[in-house]
Amino acid sequence: VILAAGDGTRLNSNRPKVLHEVCGHPMLHYVLRVAGEVGATRHVVVIGYEGEQVRQSFRNRGDIEFAEQTERLGTGHAVRMAQPGLKGYTGDILVLAGDTPLLTAPTLQKLVQWHRHQDAAVTILTAEMPEPKGYGRILRYEDNRVQGIVEEKDANRYERAIREINTGSYCFDAQALFQALERITPENVQNEYYLTDCIRILVEQGCRVEAVITEDHTEAIGVNTRVQLAEAERILRQRILVRLMMSGITIHDPSSCYVDEEAEIGKDTVLYPGTMVMGPSRIGKNCRLGPNAQIVASTVGENTVINASYLNGAVVGDGERIGPFATINGGKGV
Known part of the structure; x- marks a missing residue:
C-alpha cells in the first residue's frame, strides 16, 4: 500500500506531490520499483488531490490498483481506503510513503526479513536523524522495546529531543493492521486518523512490535518542500554517478x-x-x-x-x- 494522496501544498504546486520528478522520474516511480524489488506483486496506491493525474501518469502499469481518499483525514484513514481492495488477504502488507524516493531495496528487504523472522504484528523502519524536525519520534521502554510513535505536533519537548524517527515505512501482518485500524480515532492536535496510532494499539494488545534502523538516514528523507526535492535529487544523482564511476x-x-x-x-x-x-x-x-x-x-x-x-x-x-x-x-x- 503506497500513500500518494498528498496535495503538494508546501511544494507550492498544482501537481500531486508524488508526480514531482527526481532524476527524470516521478517520486512514485521509485517507491513502486523498490516495492517490486523486494517481492511485492500487488500495488495499491492511495490517491487524492488531482488523483486523475496520477492515474494517467501510470496508466501503462497493469500491476497498480488505485484507491481514492476524497477527504484528507490522515494516514490511518488513507490506509482504510485501501482496505476494501485487500479483503480476505492474510499475508504481510508493506505500507510505504509515496514521497520517499531514496528508499533502497536492501533496506526494505531487511525490514521484511526481520518482520518475518520475529513473527511480528508490525515492524517499523526507523532512522537516526541528525535533525529530526518534522518527523514522528519513536518511543521506547527502558528495555528498548517499542512503545509507540508520537507525531511531532503532539510531542512534548522531551519527546522532540528524540533522534530516532519514523520513516513512514512499515511491514504489517494484514489481520493485525485491519483490526488496529478499526480502533483508531482522531483525538489529536490535527484531528486526523493517524496510522501511527496502530502501533500503540498493537503494543497495548500485547502484540509483537519490532523496529529496524536504517544504516543510511538519507533513505528516510520525505519530500515536502522544493528544498527537500532538491536534496533528494542531489543524493540520488550522487548515487548514480558513484555507480557509473565504479x-x-x-x-x-x-x-x-x-x-x-x-x-x-x-x-x-x-x-x-x-x-x-x-x-x-x-x-x-x-x-x-x-x-x-x-x-x-x-x-x-x-x-x-x-x-x-x-x-x-x-x-x-x-x-x-x-x-x-x-x-x-x-x-x-x-
Whole structure:
C-alpha cells in the first residue's frame, strides 16, 4: 500500500506531490520499483488531490490498483481506503510513503526479513536523524522495546529531543493492521486518523512490535518542500554517478555533471565538467562528452567526441566529432 494522496501544498504546486520528478522520474516511480524489488506483486496506491493525474501518469502499469481518499483525514484513514481492495488477504502488507524516493531495496528487504523472522504484528523502519524536525519520534521502554510513535505536533519537548524517527515505512501482518485500524480515532492536535496510532494499539494488545534502523538516514528523507526535492535529487544523482564511476566511467567533476537514472554509458567514456546526459540516452564506449555538453534521449556510438553541444533525440555513429556549439534535434549526427 503506497500513500500518494498528498496535495503538494508546501511544494507550492498544482501537481500531486508524488508526480514531482527526481532524476527524470516521478517520486512514485521509485517507491513502486523498490516495492517490486523486494517481492511485492500487488500495488495499491492511495490517491487524492488531482488523483486523475496520477492515474494517467501510470496508466501503462497493469500491476497498480488505485484507491481514492476524497477527504484528507490522515494516514490511518488513507490506509482504510485501501482496505476494501485487500479483503480476505492474510499475508504481510508493506505500507510505504509515496514521497520517499531514496528508499533502497536492501533496506526494505531487511525490514521484511526481520518482520518475518520475529513473527511480528508490525515492524517499523526507523532512522537516526541528525535533525529530526518534522518527523514522528519513536518511543521506547527502558528495555528498548517499542512503545509507540508520537507525531511531532503532539510531542512534548522531551519527546522532540528524540533522534530516532519514523520513516513512514512499515511491514504489517494484514489481520493485525485491519483490526488496529478499526480502533483508531482522531483525538489529536490535527484531528486526523493517524496510522501511527496502530502501533500503540498493537503494543497495548500485547502484540509483537519490532523496529529496524536504517544504516543510511538519507533513505528516510520525505519530500515536502522544493528544498527537500532538491536534496533528494542531489543524493540520488550522487548515487548514480558513484555507480557509473565504479563501472569504469571517468567523471572529472561530479558536482557539475548530471546523469538521469535511465541513461546508459559505456566503459571508458569520460564526462567533462558541465555535462548532462538525460532521459533514455545510450552512450557507447570510450566517448568524450563535454565540457558543457547536453545530451537528451539520444544514442551515441563508440569513440565519439561531443564538445559544448546540444543533442535531443539524435543518433550519432561511431568515431564522430561534434561541436563545439552544435545543435542537433533528431536525425543522425554528422
